Amino acid sequence: MKKLNFGIISYAHPHALRFASTIAGGKQTKLVAISGDGSNSDIARGEAKKYGAKFYRNYEALLRDENVEAVYIAIETYRHKEIAIRAAEEGKHILLEKPIALNLRDADEVIRAARKAGVKLMLPFNPRFTEPLVKAKEMIDAGEIGPIEYIQTISENVKPPIFLQGLDMGWFLDASKSGGGGFMDTAPHGVDSLLWLTGDLPKKVYADIGAKIYGFPVDDIGTAVLEFRKGVLAVLTAGWGNPRGYSYGIEIKYYLVGREGFLDVRTAYPDFTVYQDRAEKIYWDRPDVRGIVSSFARAVLKDEEVPITGEDAKKNLAIILAAYESSRKGKTVKPRV
Amino acid sequence: MELKVGVIGCGNIFNLAHKRALRGIEGIRIVACMDIDPERAREGAKEFRAKAFTSLDEFLDTEVDVVEVLTPTYTHAELVVEVLKAGKHVIVEKPIALTVEEGERMIKTAEKRDLHLFVGHVRRFDKRWIQMKEVIKKRNILPMHIRKAEVQNLPFPRDYWYWDENRSGGVAVDLGVHVTDFLRWFVESEPVSVYAVGKSIKEEARANGTFDHFIMIIKFEGGKTGIAEVSWAYPYPSRYGVFYHHVDIIGKNGRIRYTPLDTPVVGVAKANFEMPRFSPLLSTFPDAFERELRHFFKCIKGKEEPVVTAEDALIALKIAERAKESARKGEVVEV
Numbered sequence: 001m002k003k004l005n006f007g008i009i010s011y012a013h014p015h016a017l018r019f020a021s022t023i024a025g026g027k028q029t030k031l032v033a034i035s036g037d038g039s040n041s042d043i044a045r046g047e048a049k050k051y052g053a054k055f056y057r058n059y060e061a062l063l064r065d066e067n068v069e070a071v072y073i074a075i076e077t078y079r080h081k082e083i084a085i086r087a088a089e090e091g092k093h094i095l096l097e098k099p100i101a102l103n104l105r106d107a108d109e110v111i112r113a114a115r116k117a118g119v120k121l122m123l124p125f126n127p128r129f130t131e132p133l134v135k136a137k138e139m140i141d142a143g144e145i146g147p148i149e150y151i152q153t154i155s156e157n158v159k160p161p162i163f164l165q166g167l168d169m170g171w172f173l174d175a176s177k178s179g180g181g182g183f184m185d186t187a188p189h190g191v192d193s194l195l196w197l198t199g200d201l202p203k204k205v206y207a208d209i210g211a212k213i214y215g216f217p218v219d220d221i222g223t224a225v226l227e228f229r230k231g232v233l234a235v236l237t238a239g240w241g242n243p244r245g246y247s248y249g250i251e252i253k254y255y256l257v258g259r260e261g262f263l264d265v266r267t268a269y270p271d272f273t274v275y276q277d278r279a280e281k282i283y284w285d286r287p288d289v290r291g292i293v294s295s296f297a298r299a300v301l302k303d304e305e306v307p308i309t310g311e312d313a314k315k316n317l318a319i320i321l322a323a324y325e326s327s328r329k330g331k332t333v334k335p336r337v
Numbered sequence: 338m339e340l341k342v343g344v345i346g347c348g349n350i351f352n353l354a355h356k357r358a359l360r361g362i363e364g365i366r367i368v369a370c371m372d373i374d375p376e377r378a379r380e381g382a383k384e385f386r387a388k389a390f391t392s393l394d395e396f397l398d399t400e401v402d403v404v405e406v407l408t409p410t411y412t413h414a415e416l417v418v419e420v421l422k423a424g425k426h427v428i429v430e431k432p433i434a435l436t437v438e439e440g441e442r443m444i445k446t447a448e449k450r451d452l453h454l455f456v457g458h459v460r461r462f463d464k465r466w467i468q469m470k471e472v473i474k475k476r477n478i479l480p481m482h483i484r485k486a487e488v489q490n491l492p493f494p495r496d497y498w499y500w501d502e503n504r505s506g507g508v509a510v511d512l513g514v515h516v517t518d519f520l521r522w523f524v525e526s527e528p529v530s531v532y533a534v535g536k537s538i539k540e541e542a543r544a545n546g547t548f549d550h551f552i553m554i555i556k557f558e559g560g561k562t563g564i565a566e567v568s569w570a571y572p573y574p575s576r577y578g579v580f581y582h583h584v585d586i587i588g589k590n591g592r593i594r595y596t597p598l599d600t601p602v603v604g605v606a607k608a609n610f611e612m613p614r615f616s617p618l619l620s621t622f623p624d625a626f627e628r629e630l631r632h633f634f635k636c637i638k639g640k641e642e643p644v645v646t647a648e649d650a651l652i653a654l655k656i657a658e659r660a661k662e663s664a665r666k667g668e669v670v671e672v
């Protein structure tokens with residue numbers, strides 16, 4: 001069976017570690033090259049050695065490698081546009097870390113470049129690739145809890161250590177590079193789930209987002225109220241609200257209230273807990289990352305539509321940006337979706 | 338000194354909570370029970386070997402020091418003002434009144450006559466929240482972002498007064514004041530603005546043109562956020578009226594969470610599924626009412642300082658009232 005040859009551009013985002021192991025171990029994928037752009041160049045080099053992939057100091061060299069058919073881009077967000085456009089121009093299919101870009105104009109440019117080059121562009125929003133949420137979606141679509149009325153959801157992470165698994169994540173605390181703090185980091189997951197579960201878009205957003213907890217130069221927690229066109233009301237809390245010592249790393253939950261029943265969907269990743277001086281959840285499987293990589297590879301190999309497009313990601317970003325705007329102005333905002 | 342106590346309104350909250358609480362409190366005697374329904378007045382009076390009344394004037398002629406007003410919300414203002422004018426201290430169920438304007442009038446009347454006016458914000462006497470508040474203090478948690486949900490499937494028929502916004506204030510006020518007071522109590526800041534969205538989910542709500550599901554985002558001074566979620570429309574089997582609280586407190590130095598799963602419950606597994614239940618209908622533990630009333634009576638005797646005042650109750654109502662305005666306008670409203 002034909003395998004898709006992947007290159008990974010940058011280890012700035014810690015997800016690169018998970019994607020590398022999933023791509024390298026995938027039935028349909030092969031990890032052939034890694035570039036060391038941005039933060040954590042030394043880690044990227046070590047990973048290349050570990051997986052027997054070719055190491056490039058910069059992405060331009062990687063993009064010229066004809067063996068590379070697709071790239072997973074995990075560079076700092078502010079460089080998404082520049083690199084995604086170049087990757088498209090070199091004819092590489094693109095799996096681009098979220099958020100798609102810093103602003104909607106840049107998102108448009110990325111989408112346009114991919115379309116023009118005829119390459120696939122996909123964004124990885126994890127929760128919809130997890131089993132509990134897939135099951136919930138099936139039950140909702142089958143009408144088991146009646147029409148959805150209200151969704152309360154959290155997508156949260158722990159206080160971000162500046163060094164995680166040896167990675168320097170300092171850029172997460174620089175809004176000019178990341179676009180925002182905890183809310184920008186984690187809310188896109190919750191938003192994607194809401195769009196997917198409801199099959200609808202919000203007409204109005206109100207949010208309160210701020211640097212409330214740690215005194216970081218970026219926001220660390222926020223809550224948004226989203227009023228959807230067909231009537232669903234949603235409250236999303238996202239950020240880095242979990243203190244050290246909290247046993248969950250990533251915590252993603254949904255409380256789905258239908259007219260005839262409710263679903264309580266808990267943290268999506270299968271885990272066990274280690275109790276020492278503090279409790280720690282170990283995620284022993286990440287079906288979400290496998291699902292993202294395999295659905296992207298399938299879309300490329302069979303020339304099908306990817307499950308999450310650049311347009312989807314742009315709408316997602318528009319909602320996130322509307323939430324930030326609302327919080328800044330203290331007013332409701334109509335997202336540009 | 339023994340306080341002579343009269344009760345106006347011998348309905349739901351009297352029978353479910355106050356009756357039992359009053360029986361356990363020392364230093365008081367229930368001498369008069371009034372209800373517009375003679376049967377209920379008689380039943381209530383029988384409990385305490387008190388005198389039964391159906392007329393307010395006759396009731397007020399009796400020698401009582403304190404009157405508990407346990408009637409539907411829309412009657413609070415008129416009754417409380419009457420009772421105060423008759424020179425008696427008042428303990429009234431929450432919400433303090435249907436509107437802020439009414440609440441202000443009640444407070445002014447009490448002040449003018451130098452009488453006590455207490456409002457039954459029973460959450461302040463619930464061991465869970467008292468303990469949680471103590472832990473927050475002791476461990477210096479510094480709450481910044483609090484979500485509190487109080488949700489149930491209201492088991493009353495559509496013509497019951499709860500569903501009539503002109504009589505109960507709707508879920509935004511009836512359950513809303515519990516949560517707005519809780520949030521203000523926990524963040525220890527004053528409200529600045531509120532944004533709210535309401536929904537009418539159940540048939541009873543739609544028929545009455547009121548909300549049965551209501552959320553508020555309240556900005557408090559100091560960059561603190563309160564998220565209130567109140568609902569009468571949670572799709573639990575309504576015959577039990579199961580009442581659930583959720584709390585999630587994110588602070589500068591930690592996080593505290595409370596879910597229904599942390600509450601002692603009796604799980605019931607039968608052929609036809611039933612929800613776990615602990616105290617059907619009641620939103621708190623019975624001892625909270627007893628603690629509340631004992632405290633209010635001690636305040637009246639001058640032995641304790643009130644932990645929650647009529648002014649606190651008024652602010653709780655004010656936030657809920659502004660929230661309703663916000664939901665109507667679809668915009669943020671200053672508090």
